[in-house]
Amino acid sequence: MGVDWNSFFEGLTTAMSLQNIIFIILGGLLGTIVGMLPGLGPATAIAVLIPITFGMDSTSALVLLGAIYYGAMYGGSRSSILINTPGDGSAIAATFDGYPMTRKGQAGQALTLATIASLIGGTIAIVGFVFLAQPLANFALRFGPAEYFFLLLFTLSAVVSLAKGNMIKGFVSMALGLLITTIGVDSQSGVYRYTFDIPHLSEGIDFLVVIIGIYAVGEVLYNILLLNDDSQRIKESVGKTWITKEQWKRSFWPMIRQSPVGFLIGILPGAGGSIASMISYSTEQQLSKKSDEFGKGAPEGLAAPESSNNAAAVGAFIPMLTMGIPGSGTTAVILGALIMLGLQPGPMLFQNQPDVVWTFINSLFIGNIALVIMNILLIGVLIKILKTPPKVLYPIILVLAFIGTYTLGYSIVDFAILMIFGVIGLFMKILNIPTAPLILAVIIGHQLEQNFRMASVSYDNVFAMMTASPIAILFAVLTVSSVFLPMILGRLSRVKVNNKG
Amino acid sequence: METIRFIVPSIILLISVIYLILTFNLPESKVGNPTAAMNYPLLIGFSLLGLSVLYILSEIKDKKKTFTAFKIFADKELTIKVIVVLVFCLGYTLLFERIGFLISTVLFLGALLFLINGRRKWLMNITVAVLFSFISWYTFAELLSVSLP
Numbered sequence: 001m002g003v004d005w006n007s008f009f010e011g012l013t014t015a016m017s018l019q020n021i022i023f024i025i026l027g028g029l030l031g032t033i034v035g036m037l038p039g040l041g042p043a044t045a046i047a048v049l050i051p052i053t054f055g056m057d058s059t060s061a062l063v064l065l066g067a068i069y070y071g072a073m074y075g076g077s078r079s080s081i082l083i084n085t086p087g088d089g090s091a092i093a094a095t096f097d098g099y100p101m102t103r104k105g106q107a108g109q110a111l112t113l114a115t116i117a118s119l120i121g122g123t124i125a126i127v128g129f130v131f132l133a134q135p136l137a138n139f140a141l142r143f144g145p146a147e148y149f150f151l152l153l154f155t156l157s158a159v160v161s162l163a164k165g166n167m168i169k170g171f172v173s174m175a176l177g178l179l180i181t182t183i184g185v186d187s188q189s190g191v192y193r194y195t196f197d198i199p200h201l202s203e204g205i206d207f208l209v210v211i212i213g214i215y216a217v218g219e220v221l222y223n224i225l226l227l228n229d230d231s232q233r234i235k236e237s238v239g240k241t242w243i244t245k246e247q248w249k250r251s252f253w254p255m256i257r258q259s260p261v262g263f264l265i266g267i268l269p270g271a272g273g274s275i276a277s278m279i280s281y282s283t284e285q286q287l288s289k290k291s292d293e294f295g296k297g298a299p300e301g302l303a304a305p306e307s308s309n310n311a312a313a314v315g316a317f318i319p320m321l322t323m324g325i326p327g328s329g330t331t332a333v334i335l336g337a338l339i340m341l342g343l344q345p346g347p348m349l350f351q352n353q354p355d356v357v358w359t360f361i362n363s364l365f366i367g368n369i370a371l372v373i374m375n376i377l378l379i380g381v382l383i384k385i386l387k388t389p390p391k392v393l394y395p396i397i398l399v400l401a402f403i404g405t406y407t408l409g410y411s412i413v414d415f416a417i418l419m420i421f422g423v424i425g426l427f428m429k430i431l432n433i434p435t436a437p438l439i440l441a442v443i444i445g446h447q448l449e450q451n452f453r454m455a456s457v458s459y460d461n462v463f464a465m466m467t468a469s470p471i472a473i474l475f476a477v478l479t480v481s482s483v484f485l486p487m488i489l490g491r492l493s494r495v496k497v498n499n500k501g
Numbered sequence: 502m503e504t505i506r507f508i509v510p511s512i513i514l515l516i517s518v519i520y521l522i523l524t525f526n527l528p529e530s531k532v533g534n535p536t537a538a539m540n541y542p543l544l545i546g547f548s549l550l551g552l553s554v555l556y557i558l559s560e561i562k563d564k565k566k567t568f569t570a571f572k573i574f575a576d577k578e579l580t581i582k583v584i585v586v587l588v589f590c591l592g593y594t595l596l597f598e599r600i601g602f603l604i605s606t607v608l609f610l611g612a613l614l615f616l617i618n619g620r621r622k623w624l625m626n627i628t629v630a631v632l633f634s635f636i637s638w639y640t641f642a643e644l645l646s647v648s649l650p
Contacts, residue, residue, distance in 0.1 A: 051641070168555050172513060175549040179520060182542045189530035191538035194523055224586065224617065225579050392625070395613035396633060398586070399606060402593060403637055410648070415594040419587065426583075431509055431570050449541045456540075 003130055004354060011358025015366055020063050020359070024367045027064040028374060031071020036079050041091070042072035042313075043330040043439075044215040048397060050208065050337050051404040058341045059356045063363040065334050066317075070122070070367050073273070073313050074375055077114045077306055082107060090273025090309040093281045097294065097301030104297050108241040108379060113299055114306045115375040116243075117255050121307030122368040124259035125266070125314035129361055132267075133350070137322040140347040145454035146468035150475035152448045154482065155325050158268070160437045161482045169433040177441025180205055181449065188453065200413040207336050207442045209405050213418045214435050215333070216401040218425020220394045227391065241379055243299070251303035254284045262308030266315020273328070276312035277305035314364060321345050321357060325444070329436040332443045340408075506560050506568040514553035521546040585616055602642075602649040606634040 014020065034045035046068050053061035076091035081098035094114060101110035143151065160170035183194045184204030195201040243251075258280035265276040284304040285294045294301045319325040324345040326332035338345055343356065350357055405418045428435050441448075459465040466476040524542045529535035574580045593609040611630035618626055642649050 168552060168559050172549070172552045172556055175545060175552055176513070176516075178545045179516075179542075179549060182545065186530075186538040189532060189538045191528055191530050193527060193538060193542065194520075221583050221586065224583050225573050225576070227579055227582075227617070228576060389618070391618040392614065392629060395610055395617055396629070398590070398613060399610050399633070399637070402590075402597075402609075403606075403641065406597070406649070407641065412594050412597055415590070415597070419590050419594070422590075423587070427509060430573055452541060453537065 003134060004358075007354040007358045008130065008362070010355060011360070012362040014059065014355065014359040015063065015362035020060060020363060021366070021370075023060050023064040024067045024363055025370055025374070027067025028071040028074075028367055028371045031068035031073075032075035032078070032371070032375065033071075034068075035072030035075025041076055041330070042069050043211070043333050044219055044397075045069075045072040045075075046330065046333045046337065047208070047212045047215045048400050048404060050212075050333075050340070051400075051407045053337065053341065054407060056341075058338075058343050058353075059359050061341050062338065062343070062356060062360045065337055066360055066364055067367045067370075069313065069330060069334060070310075070364065070371060073310055074115065074118055074371050077118070078111065078375075081110045081114060081302075090277050090312070092274065093277035093305030093309070094302060096281060096305075097296070097298050100295065100297035101299070101302065105239045106297065108239045109243045109247060109299075110302060111379055112241055112376055113243050113247060113251060113303055115372050117251065117303040117306035118310040119368050119372045120255045121259040121262055121310035122314060123365065124256075124307075125263040125311035126361065126365050126368070128260065128263045128311075129314055129318060129364075133318050133322055133357070133361070136318055137347045137350040140323045143323070143347075143471065144458075144468070145451040146459060146465045147471045147475065149448065149451040149455050149465065150472050150479060151323070151325060152444050152451065154475045154479040155319075155444065156437065156440060156448075157479045157482045159328075159440050160434075161486050166432065166434060167483075167486070169431070170437050173428065173433050173435065174437035174441045177210075177438035178445045178448070180210065180442050181207075181445025187450070198413065200409070200411050203409075204446075205417055205442075206408050206414065207439075208340065208408050209414050209417050210421050210442045211333050211336060211439055212401050212404055213421025214425035214428070214439065215329075216397055216404075217418060217422025218429060218435075220397050220401075221422055221426040222429045223390065223394060241376065247299040250290075250298070250300045254280075254287075254300040254304040255307040258284065258304045258308040259311040262311030263315040265308075266312030267318050273309035273312040273316075277309040280308035281305045317364075321349060321360075322347060324447070326440060329439045332436075332440050336443050503564075503568045505571060506563075507557060510553055510556040510560055513549070513556065517546055517549035517553055521550065582616060586613065589613055589616070598650045603634060603638050606637070607631055610634055 015024075030049055031042070031045050034048060035042055046065060049068055050065075053064055056064070073090070077094040077098065080091045080094035081102055084095050084099040084102075098110050098114060101107065156174055160167060160174055181204070183201060185192055185195075185202050192202060261280055261283070262273075262276040265279065266273070281294075281301060281304055284300055285291050288294065288298070288300060290298060313330075316326075316328055316331045320331045320335055322345075324335065326335040335345060343349070343353070401418065401422075402415060405414045406412075408414060425435065427433075428438070455465050455468075459468060465472065467473055521543070524539050524546050527539045527542075530537050589609060589612050592612075593605060596605040596608070599605075607630050610633060611626060614626035614630055615623070638649065
């Protein structure tokens with residue numbers, strides 16, 4: 001138990017190596033650029049950029065992916081603030097007060113403030129990570145198939161239950177994802193399932209192809225449909241870059257308070273940045289003496305969710321690295337990439353490859369600082385990149401998606417699969433069917449089936465599986481309540497509204 | 502009632518039925534429990550079937566609300582563009598291994614740029630298509646040693 005300081009400092013040294021510093025800067029910059037593009041968030045950024053990690057050693061690849069993720073988080077708030085278009089869920093709250101600041105001519109200050117808030121959130125969360133990750137990994141060693149099965153099930157149901165008022169669609173999305181993972185040769189019995197005599201399908205559908213299809217191709221197709229939408233143009237003037245004393249004073253405590261909140265929410269599977277930033281925003285609104293200014297460009301209304309969502313991003317790495325459980329669409333994409341690179345996230349990662357883990361953690365810290373410098377110094381340049389016509393960028397992203405897909409399996413069968421999932425992604429977006437449950441299911445579906453089958457051999461029935469240990473009971477209860485609690489609460493609030501009405 | 506709102510839920514229902522039929526026809530496992538390979542897919546198939554029915558029911562419940570999701574296709578010009586993009590993707594798939602990465606990518610990217618960015622910016626389109634294809638070929642094939650056709 002406790003922090004392994006030797007490994008920590010070794011990791012710090014490795015992270016400071018010239019090669020890794022270059023990867024941090026490169027990843028941060030690429031992530032910022034892709035994350036900044038309207039409609040494209042961290043998940044897309046990573047999905048499109050995964051191929052550049054091929055051929056790298058696993059530590060540097062993880063460092064680079066982490067930096068891309070971080071960069072995309074920073075970048076995501078840029079498009080929220082400047083053009084009111086969040087790249088993903090966790091950047092939505094930045095539009096509430098960030099965009100009004102832009103309209104008041106304070107775009108530069110809003111960008112700087114969001115950057116500082118992200119730094120504070122990220123840094124506080126990294127300290128939390130250092131102390132909490134290893135104890136959690138040790139705890140996870142006690143998990144057997146039954147415990148894992150219910151933990152995985154809880155992760156899925158938690159992600160679905162976040163699709164407020166949309167739970168049926170969320171579960172449909174999840175079931176489709178699980179269905180995809182049953183394609184291919186069954187690893188236990190050798191039975192060919194749903195392969196239609198296509199040899200390439202015997203290995204199953206690569207989850208990265210699904211991810212690139214839905215996040216990159218689907219998003220691009222959707223954005224082509226919106227090309228004539230004028231709301232995505234950028235204003236010319238950004239105003240001053242440095243924030244005023246008053247803005248700093250109003251934002252300081254909200255940032256400090258909301259960072260741990262975001263971090264803890266980030267650790268929970270399924271919760272992630274969107275929930276964290278929303279909760280932080282509404283808490284600060286309630287705490288603020290100037291709550292009437294929220295939504296009209298209050299600096300703390302921008303700083304609080306920005307620090308919180310970056311802290312959540314770090315928190316989300318804990319279940320991913322210690323248990324192999326991704327808590328969000330984005331961490332699911334990273335998990336997929338790690339498995340591709342031959343790393344097996346899980347409790348043993350900390351024992352077998354402490355160098356990888358600690359280098360990564362330290363690189364997050366260095367990455368944060370590098371991104372602040374880049375984002376503040378390069379505000380002008382970044383805005384110019386944001387002005388690169390989307391009409392040129394979308395074709396490039398499409399081509400990148402195809403190249404990335406080809407490098408995964410060297411087969412054009414994957415191109416067909418990519419296109420199918422691109423169209424599925426487009427319709428999911430149009431019909432408001434959440435994509436995160438599908439992505440998560442595609443990534444953990446195989447694990448879910450294997451643990452389910454192993455547990456069904458050890459236990460006679462589902463009830464025996466559920467009561468296998470206190471941990472299994474806990475996750476079984478959490479799974480059931482994550483499905484029914486939102487429904488019951490929804491009903492209750494409707495009854496209340498009706499009574500008042 | 503707008504029947505258009507039932508299209509996607511019905512497709513999902515159909516998928517679940519086909520999936521279940523395929524599952525029932527899976528060969529038996531020669532080792533251990535003969536139905537081991539199909540139990541879990543059955544669970545998923547029936548779940549998806551139930552969920553698609555619920556989805557249809559929820560659409561029936563919402564029938565008074567106007568179904569606006571497909572309004573995005575109202576802009577005919579852009580909808581056609583998306584279809585053409587998909588046709589180009591299909592063409593790229595067919596040509597990729599036959600004429601090689603570099604030529605097929607220049608053609609694909611060029612075609613996409615002419616379609617989306619417009620014919621008037623032909624110089625920019627051609628420059629981007631050629632430069633980007635060459636840079637990505639160099640990065641993947643030479644720097645990352647990825648074998649491309």
